[in-house]
Amino acid sequence: xxxxxxxxxxxxxxxxxxxxxxxxxxxxxxxxxxxxxxxxxxxxxxxxxxxxxxxxxxxxxxxxxxxxxxxxxxxxxxxxxxxxxxxxxxxxxxxxxxxxxxxxxxxxxxxxxxxxxxxxxxxxxxxxxxxxxxxxxxxxxxxxxxxxxxxxxxxxxxxxxxxxxxxxxxxxxxxxxxxxxxxxxxxxxxxxxxxxxxxxxxxxxxxxxxxxxxxxxxxxxxxxxxxxxxxxxxxxxxxxxxxxxxxxxxxxxxxxxxxxxxxx
Numbered sequence: 001x002x003x004x005x006x007x008x009x010x011x012x013x014x015x016x017x018x019x020x021x022x023x024x025x026x027x028x029x030x031x032x033x034x035x036x037x038x039x040x041x042x043x044x045x046x047x048x049x050x051x052x053x054x055x056x057x058x059x060x061x062x063x064x065x066x067x068x069x070x071x072x073x074x075x076x077x078x079x080x081x082x083x084x085x086x087x088x089x090x091x092x093x094x095x096x097x098x099x100x101x102x103x104x105x106x107x108x109x110x111x112x113x114x115x116x117x118x119x120x121x122x123x124x125x126x127x128x129x130x131x132x133x134x135x136x137x138x139x140x141x142x143x144x145x146x147x148x149x150x151x152x153x154x155x156x157x158x159x160x161x162x163x164x165x166x167x168x169x170x171x172x173x174x175x176x177x178x179x180x181x182x183x184x185x186x187x188x189x190x191x192x193x194x195x196x197x198x199x200x201x202x203x204x205x206x207x208x209x210x211x212x213x214x215x216x217x218x219x220x221x222x223x224x225x226x227x228x229x230x231x232x233x234x235x236x237x238x239x240x241x242x243x244x245x246x247x248x249x250x251x252x253x254x255x256x257x258x259x260x261x262x263x264x
Contacts, residue, residue, distance in 0.1 A: 003190035015196060020153045021262040023253045027233050031181075031208040032149060033226070035217035036160040038240025039258060041136040041174075043218070046162075047083055049135025050126075051076045052131060054225075057126035058101070062118050066108045073104040075237055077140050085241040091221070093161045093186035098123060115131060127163075131171035134162075141259025146179045148185055152263035155206050157182040158226070159215075164188055182206050194224035199231065216258065223250045 017028045037043040039047075055078055071077060074097060075087025083090060088100045098119050105115035150156060156179055162169050164185030171177035178257040182205040189197035203210060214233045216225030218240020226234035227250065236247030238252040247254045254263070 018154050019264050023255050025253050028215055029214045029232055031206055032153045032210040033157045033159050033202055033215045035222045036158055036162060038218035039216060039237055040142050043135050046135040051067055051078060051089060053126040057122045061103055061239050066105055069104040069107055070101055076090045093192050105185055109128040133173040134166055138174055138175060139257060143176055145203050145259050145261045149263050150179050154263060155181045156206050158207060159184050159200045161186055161192055165248035193221040194223060199225060199229035
């Protein structure tokens with residue numbers, strides 16, 4: 001767009017605001033905030049990789065019986081390869097899940113102080129045993145879609161319940177880190193999802209406003225976070241844990257996957 005300033009006689013070139021195309025909606029915006037697990041990567045592989053590492057570590061630190069109690073407490077059954085994706089392991093940031101693990105060890109007979117330290121030791125050891133990308137596998141079409149959005153001048157960011165440093169490392173291993181302008185994890189804010197804190201922090205880091213931001217995620221907590229931050233639109237994707245009929249109750253639009261996004 002070209003603007004003519006009559007008094008001072010100069011031309012000003014103004015770039016139009018990009019439009020994100022999602023389903024049948026075209027949304028003018030400058031920033032897109034993505035959840036990671038279930039939105040950009042296969043959440044099943046991430047969670048099972050994490051569960052296996054923690055189970056091995058807990059067995060070494062506390063013993064097999066405590067590890068069995070831990071599995072039930074966090075909502076996973078590694079023998080049957082099943083998981084409650086709405087349970088503690090599937091939804092909580094590590095700092096909160098540690099309390100669930102400590103409670104499991106407390107039930108085994110340890111004092112609360114000892115149980116909390118054992119949980120921290122076991123989780124720390126599990127973290128050290130894992131290597132980037134920590135089970136993350138990109139969903140089909142994600143890289144192509146992200147590059148297309150970036151090419152149209154949109155800023156991209158991530159708000160994840162997964163640890164900040166590990167999220168960044170996994171993005172580097174997956175060769176998409178350069179596409180993101182900012183990443184926020186649970187350590188970066190006082191309150192996790194569905195609090196607006198992560199999005200508000202990303203707005204500070206990118207210099208964007210809520211009314212020019214879109215939130216994209218696979219869970220109701222992602223959508224609630226976007227709504228509480230008063231972003232322009234919230235988009236639900238069906239590559240994660242939440243069925244379409246649930247997402248449609250709150251999201252402005254629901255699409256099959258990030259791969260369907262476009263921009264003009």
